[in-house]
Amino acid sequence: RMERVVRERLTTEDADTITPQTIINIRPVVAAQKEFFGSSQLSQFMDQTNSLAGLTHRRRLSALGAGGLTRERAPIEVRDVHPTHYGRMCPIETPEGPNIGLIGSLSSFAEVSEHGFVTTPYRRVVDGRVTDEVVHLDATQEETFLIGQSNAPVGEDGSLTEESILCRTQAGQYVEATPAEVDLIDVSPEQIWSVATAMIPFLEHDDANRALMGSNMQRQAVPLLRTDAPVVGTGVERRAALDTGDVLLAQADGRVSYLDAERIVIEAADGPKEQLLNKFMRSNQGTLIHQKPIVRTGDEVSEGDVLADGSSTSLGEMALGKNLMVAFMSWEGYNFEDAIILSKRLVQDDELTSIHIEEYEIDARTTKLGDEEITRDIPNRSEESLRNLDDRGIVRVGAEVGSGDLLVGKVTPKGETELTAEEKLIRAIFKEKAREVRDTSLKVPHGEGGVVIDVMTFSREHGDDLPPGVNDLVRVFVAKKRKISEGDKLAGRHGNKGVISKIVDQHDMPFLEDGTPVDVILNPLGVPSRMNVGQILETHLGWAAAQGWYDDGTQAYQEAQRDGGKVYTATPVFDGASVEDVDNALVEWQKGHKGRIRMDIDESRRPGERASGKFTLFNGRTGEPFAQQVTVGYMYILKLLHLVDDKIHARSTGPYSLVTQQPLGGKAQFGGQRFGEMEVWALEAYGAAYTLQEMLTIKSDDTVGRVKAYEAIVKGENIAEPSIPESFKVLLKEMQSLALDVNVISEEGAPADVRDEDDDLLRAAEELGIDLSGVRAGESGNGAAADEQVEGIDATDAGPLNTAEAQVVDVQEATETSDDEDPATEVAESGGIDIDMDAVADVPVGEGE
Template sequence: MNSLGTSIVNGIYRIVINQILQSPGIYYRSELDHNGISVYTGTIISDWGGRSELEIDRKARIWARVSRKQKISILVLSSAMGLNLREILENVCYPEIFLSFLNDKERKKIGSKENSILEFYQQFACVGGDPVFSESLCKELQKKFFQQRCELGRIGRRNMNRKLNLDIPQNNTFLLPRDILAAADHLIGLKFGMGALDDMNHLKNKRIRSVADLLQDQFGLALVRLENVVRGTICGAIRHKLIPTPQNLVTSPPLTTTYESFFGLHPLSQVLDRTNPLTQIVHGRKLSYLGPGGLTGRTASFRIRDIHPSHYGRICPIDTSEGINVGLIGSLSIHARIGHWGSLESPFYEISERSTGVRMLYLSPGSDEYYMVAAGNSLALNRDIQEEQVVPARYRQEFLTIAWEQVHLRSIFPFQYFSIGASLIPFIEHNDANRALMSSNMQRQAVPLSRSEKCIVGTGLERQAALDSGALAIAEREGRIVYTNTDKILLAGNGDILSIPLVIYQRSNKNTCMHQKLRVPRGKCIKKGQILADGAATVGGELALGKNVLVAYMPWEGYNSEDAVLISERLVYEDIYTSFHIRKYEIHTHVTSQGPEKVTNEIPHLEAHLLRNLDKKGIVMLGSWVETGDILVGKLTPQVVKESSYAPEDRLLRAILGIQVSTSKETCLKLPIGGRGRVIDVRWIQKRGGSSYNPETIRVYISQKREIKVGDKVAGRHGNKGLAGSLLDRHYRIAPFDERYEQEASRKLVFSELYEASKQTANPWVFEPEYPGKSRIFDGRTGNPFEQPVIIGKPYILKLIHQVDDKIHGRSSGHYALVTQQPLRGRAKQGGQRVGEMEVWALEGFGVAHILQEMLTYKSDHIRARQEVLGTTIIGGTIPNPEDAPESFRLLVRELRSLALELNHFLVSEKNFQINRKEA
């Protein structure tokens, strides 16, 4: 694990997400039965998530439900835990209620501890007959129930003591009879209107399961596995009459395999998203309700997903995932921290009339409800103005306006309630919440540009976000720069020289380029903490995800409908939105049954221009420019060729000239479609070993320079997103680089976008008195002004990772599904066009009968017709009409036959409309 909280497992950066779980303890709730009567229950949650319930019926009888179906009297449970009737009555507040439902049958069950244990075991284990009391039965009950379902843990003991006003020591982490009786007393009080129910969605009833807790659980699991291994080793040694040594007994594989499976397979262990610096820091601050012991996306209710008043200052009310997991995956607020007891704490300033100093304190959920908490933007008070003598505040989960003298605490920062992604949105108070959510997610998808630029309008947190992301090179001590180059910096100080390596053209797991650029010259004296080099998407130590471009919010001949964006050629030719992407291609060599695979540049039956970039060893050379289909690594795989499989000319050559035909097939690494670029790195990896042949891995890294294209996705910081719809020529001479439909802003409630573009970036030449806030611009083609004045400005526009080069796809012919005979789906499978039911409706609406016939026959699942079309297209003939039914109709007939339904069908001739009884 490094200093940023990420782990490196097998060379891959991974992050463990914090999980939100129900805190162990007891929680009371009320439900209505089928008669409309309130039924009060108390749920005891153990440290590992097991649940037991206490419920009180209409006759005030209390039952303990240890499983979903079986329930047992509270007296039997207390007696099985070691108390007699006298001790039970002495430790409860309502002994008369306990005595009211004590009949002769109950007295017999709790007459002795043995009878109570037998009764409880019979109900808990669901066994038939009459079990016999024994020590083994007591041990089994102790192991299965009292040690597993009744372990509260350190946090559960604290919650139980606070809820039931107990003083049991913290080191006693198991459920005691005293806890059961106190819980029953509280349940009786709720029955008669005393006490309050618990809000299960309040953060005071939740706990954060961090990476330390998860690793601790995995370590316990590894010890259990190690115990089994030690037992097996000892038994084997005894059986073979050997003396085991400590080195043979205690081995590391149980521990290493447990942690490897945890980091590789656990749902909360994820590959670190390294698209840009903001993505890295936000990914580590996520909170998830999902995972083992948590909720699922399909069963979580709306109440759990919704915002709770206790979230303010702890969990961002805006930043969450979209889709089925909305509200289940959140993000920490910028000043929140995880407390000692697993709770989320938020900082506040204490307001005191006695002291002039400022005292900051962190409060857990529930603690701040007893104070009047003012908003963080209430920094000053003008007593001469009546409106400024009251401030907005929170009290007991309610939002109200109170006088300044009544305030106890104040938030330390106006953006305290938001996450890092949401706090980077300027004018967020003018945004719609849905658009702010989109903006928070889209900023994490921004691609680092080759020429990054700081935003003109910011929130002030860009520098701190860049520092905390780890993308910058920071001086660890003061000194003087004695040497610099592209890959390292030498810092002299305290009598020695410190070498600081720089990241040079490194590939992220999203194929973006991570590169650090030097900021300090040679000979300069620096201080500790000073920035030495900028990283990807940072300029001057500040976050720089996009560019400030001139934008006009206007329609332009309908080309920007449906959120399309028009862009000027200057964005392409001046490399304004140019980004570098690095792709990795690898190939492995193995030992087959016919021998080892061979890496070579002598590949038979391949054209010479495909092998032009290979060196003598058969690997592509550094600096080579490669195109689609070029060979990156030449490899031959041996195979056995039977005599009957030789072609006639091969058999003739062998018989007459004695030429041996190649017994190897080429399995070269070829550059796939869309992978053109320049080779920047080649790595040949071999495993150490004593065998004559070791498997090898060859990795080739190719850098791509991508200018912005039609189809690329761009977005602002206010949820305004769209695709580049058209590329305008430079000779049009239209002032803006980027044009967008003006009414989009008001329709989607993104007024903050207009604030950023006009209010804070207004220049003297932009303002015109005739059109306040707008300007009249001219059409470069005709020289005439546009009909209406428009808003123009310089907003901050991002280029997102959803690029057309990664998504565009086409094919003439390819593979088909075996059952339906329709083209496969997806670019990775070289899939084709698939026409569904709704697409057919759309084509029918336009009346395009011939196109619809082609879609459903030639281009889909008509086997004979598509074969004839391919040949006819090559020779330039007329495309024949299909004469029989497509394969989907045949499949329907077969499915009906499987249901014992016979479908007879006939084809009607097109010429004379006579029935042609040809089998379809």
């Protein structure tokens, strides 16, 4: 487009006066860039829940977007695993749900070639001998070769030692071949898998569906207050941590000359180099981005060494969770249906505590009635409620705030009527002070709070670049320490997820022979049908590793030992510890730890079956041993971003939709609970007539009845008969708009009065201090304009009769949203607030119905 414009102007402009500025128009280029980065499907808000999430998001492959497929049109064949994915796209890591198979993750060693094809590396095999030459091939180039597996045995001279080797051919078939026939060999067993999948130990023992969940849930792990690398890793953790870019690396060789929490100075050959650390920054998901030094003053460092850990690394290794002692047993029914029981020790010692930072923003705009103003001078506010605001009306850093507290004071001018002489006099004396304004301050939302850690102010006066119509902008950052609590979601790395059902006192938890209480109790029924046995092997190997392994006299044993005797082990995917190795580790551990804790070992059985891995546990309440022995060990447990504090929600009264007068839906709108068509059937089946009636009237859209009910409750009187719900009036109006002459008549045949709010209703509302205007307009707590509020929510309110769903009701009850729901889909689903046609009111209508 730009070229065409340039050509046209070159032919039309006068050759003597022509300049580059006159012939080149940059607008089309800028527009194309803005469209690509601003509205393209593939320009996404980065997932920064933890370091791994960011790394994976940057390595994502998508079949959607411009020039790609749409989820609705994509058939099974496109989504399925294909032989050409080998070493290029991970067969495990893909979302569950409508995008399955359309969004993938780049495999660990894959690269994108200059032509845009995904290539994977192989080592060349010449005359049965593996060379060090590495070739990168795309899917079409590798079709003619026989490719061997990376863990085929190789002699010291590089020759393949086995007579027949399992090889892949172009059709994805596997054939046996002699060493001389093999053309290429894989570089590593990890090359098939993505980074997240390669971080699951014993992946080869897990069912693919659960491995998929394990890969995806590692990306939802919240960075913890104190990080802890897994005692059973896969060896990928260090490389992954470096490649995330979240750890601070030394820029040059040298010695650490100065060090504090915010900067590290290295004395290098060419002078001192200062490196700054990120402190208490907020990620896109509200988790913590933070760095802390791991070197000491005087340490010698080389270029590329890790100087400081990120928020989800430990000593330069990826650390997303905690090594906890788990027991697989049922305990008083509290771990029914994948629920998890925790020891109170984890709460007291802040083992699973995380810091979350929330950002709140408010702007002062120019309105038709005048400019909004950020100020401490807010009408009808007590000095107590303004205690944390400075003289500008902005909260001070370090203030502790709870729900409903003011963060930024703001007033908006009200529409003014013609002033009387007296008012004009007052205005002349008090100037702006006497103006009619309303309070539109920024308040802490319901159920949130914490400590203010940062405030940013932007103003047009100071030359900040703000959107049109905005004069001032204030951002407030509030941090909160969240301890683990009932209702939070935990998971292991094998797709073994669950919700905490009970946090038990440490002295009531089952304990081992030496008196050590376990940290976590998992349900053994969560393993067999799900076929993720990797978690059991991890638990056994974790026991030997966390309890100090056994001194095998090797250099590796000396190097791996840290943190009070823990030994950090790595079992790479498809090339790691076998069942025999795990068994041997337990047998050797028992030999070195005789007497304290006994594990049954049967030396007469074959390797792999000698150690039971089970211990006698004692009931924490009675002190008696349990009847059966229990599998106990150490498992790496992640705390996921689905936290109960973000999901719990309760409402008595609140905003209502403009059209249907029903409560809005969803936590974001401080909405009610949908009482749908099927719930109505349930009450009908019980014959709970009065409950049903109030659900469909005074708890929902009977505008007169709900105020009178509120009044009756406050005054201690009996609740009056409900009147006609608003939805019935909307139905009438809709039928009248379709040119049907519909009138409501009483049983006697006289015209019935379908009245709106009357004077005594308004009087009652005034007495009780209910603001009907705000409630009806659907204003939310942060003073959003009523129209905006409703427009964003009620997608289906325009035509309230398009489905036979029932209304949303005010329910005085705490509820939770669904576990794995994406917040965006939550809002979309809570959108249409519709009417239950059958249950509205059994009123006879005219012939033209």
